[in-house]
Amino acid sequence: xxxxxxxxxxxxxxxxxxxxxxxxxxxxxxxxxxxxxxxxxxxxxxxxxxxxxxxxxxxxxxxxxxxxxxxxxxxxxxxxxxxxxxxxxxxxxxxxxxxxxxxxxxxxxxxxxxxxxxxxxxxxxxxxxxxxxxxxxxxxxxxxxxxxxxxxxxxxxxxxxxxxxxxxxxxxxxxxxxxxxxxxxxxxxxxxxxxxxxxxxxxxxxxxxxxxxxxxxxxxxxxxxxxxxxxxxxxxxxxxxxxxxxxxxxxxxxxxxxxxxxxxxxxxxxxxxxxxxxxxxxxxxxxxxxxxxxxxxxxxxxxxxxxxxxxxxxxxxxxxxxxxx
Numbered sequence: 340x341x342x343x344x345x346x347x348x349x350x351x352x353x354x355x356x357x358x359x360x361x362x363x364x365x366x367x368x369x370x371x372x373x374x375x376x377x378x379x380x381x382x383x384x385x386x387x388x389x390x391x392x393x394x395x396x397x398x399x400x401x402x403x404x405x406x407x408x409x410x411x412x413x414x415x416x417x418x419x420x421x422x423x424x425x426x427x428x429x430x431x432x433x434x435x436x437x438x439x440x441x442x443x444x445x446x447x448x449x450x451x452x453x454x455x456x457x458x459x460x461x462x463x464x465x466x467x468x469x470x471x472x473x474x475x476x477x478x479x480x481x482x483x484x485x486x487x488x489x490x491x492x493x494x495x496x497x498x499x500x501x502x503x504x505x506x507x508x509x510x511x512x513x514x515x516x517x518x519x520x521x522x523x524x525x526x527x528x529x530x531x532x533x534x535x536x537x538x539x540x541x542x543x544x545x546x547x548x549x550x551x552x553x554x555x556x557x558x559x560x561x562x563x564x565x566x567x568x569x570x571x572x573x574x575x576x577x578x579x580x581x582x583x584x585x586x587x588x589x590x591x592x593x594x595x596x597x598x599x600x601x602x603x604x605x606x607x608x609x610x611x612x613x614x615x616x617x618x619x620x621x622x623x624x625x626x627x628x629x630x631x632x633x634x635x636x637x638x639x640x641x642x643x644x645x646x647x648x649x650x651x652x653x654x655x656x657x658x659x660x661x662x663x664x
Contacts, residue, residue: 341600348603355610359398362617367391369630382466383445387620387627390438394613397431401606404428418495425487425517432521433483435613436579437476440528441469442620443572447535450564451542476528483524487517515591522586529579536572539565567623574619582612 370388374380380388404424448465451458461468543565585608589601621627 345600345603348600348607351607352603352610355607355614356398356402359610359614359617360395362614362621363391363394363398365631365634366617366621366627367395369627373626382469383442386438386442386445386469387624390435390442390620391617393431393435393438394617397435397613398610400427400431401610405606418491421491422488425491426484429480429483429487429521433476433480433524436525436528437473439575439579439616440476440532441472443532443535443575444472445469446568446571447539447542450568451539452545453542472531479524479527483521486520490516490520518586518589522583525583525586529576529583532572532576532579536569536576539569539572543569571619571623574623575616578612578616578619582609585609 367388370380370384370391373384374388407424445465448462448468451462453459543562547562585605588608589605621631
């Protein structure tokens with residue numbers, strides 16, 4: 340039973356990985372192609388491109404780490420390798436989440452309507468706000484790295500006092516401590532996105548109230564923009580919650596007999612976020628959605644041509660064999 344479950348989880352992992360790589364690569368290629376063609380790129384396209392690239396790196400890193408753990412387990416218990424794998428995971432995961440948070444904040448500042456002078460100041464300087472969020476995220480990233488490296492150094496020093504070996508043979512407690520710390524750091528952008536979600540709802544409520552008071556049908560466009568932004572932020576928060584719960588489950592998992600299956604389950608659950616969110620972004624962005632539909636139409640035409648060619652070839656072969664008989 341466990342073997343069947345493990346195979347199922349591996350198949351699911353492969354599907355998520357393929358969807359995530361293809362979806363994020365599609366976003367990056369469409370935006371880069373538009374940038375090269377027009378010679379300029381909008382702020383939202385810059386964020387989407389950076390987000391796609393960071394998630395491709397994150398997905399590839401997850402697979403590489405899993406392969407190393409499976410094929411060369413002795414390699415990942417040295418201090419140097421632990422530092423490298425943790426720093427790489429934190430880097431790709433950190434900016435994958437923060438770029439998505441910047442995207443939510445960008446949409447919020449673009450469509451929300453508040454009379455506050457502070458909000459108007461931020462709305463008129465949305466590029467600077469996004470840049471400031473990224474700078475703050477860089478500071479948080481370095482704090483995260485410093486704390487994790489401190490954990491690793493302390494753990495290695497304690498280990499060397501009790502053994503003459505230079506590798507860490509029992510690092511499960513360190514692994515859980517590191518993972519729990521990283522999980523806590525993911526709460527920061529989640530909180531920012533949750534506040535953004537609540538502010539969008541409040542802005543929509545004020546907008547609908549103004550429509551009822553003024554009875555202006557032209558404001559329906561703004562209502563649609565609010566609802567679209569809400570859908571994007573809600574999808575992001577739901578997938579983000581799944582990702583956070585997967586990290587928390589992996590941190591608190593204490594069943595050694597089912598550790599391999601539980602780790603696979605955690606990875607499968609966590610990869611839903613970078614994989615499925617790319618599909619949400621493609622469908623929610625008019626330019627990406629149009630490019631995706633055009634690509635699917637092209638693929639469909641090519642498949643029809645290939646199928647017709649194959650059927651004609653089969654027909655010619657049948658006629659040839661009939662002539663021989």
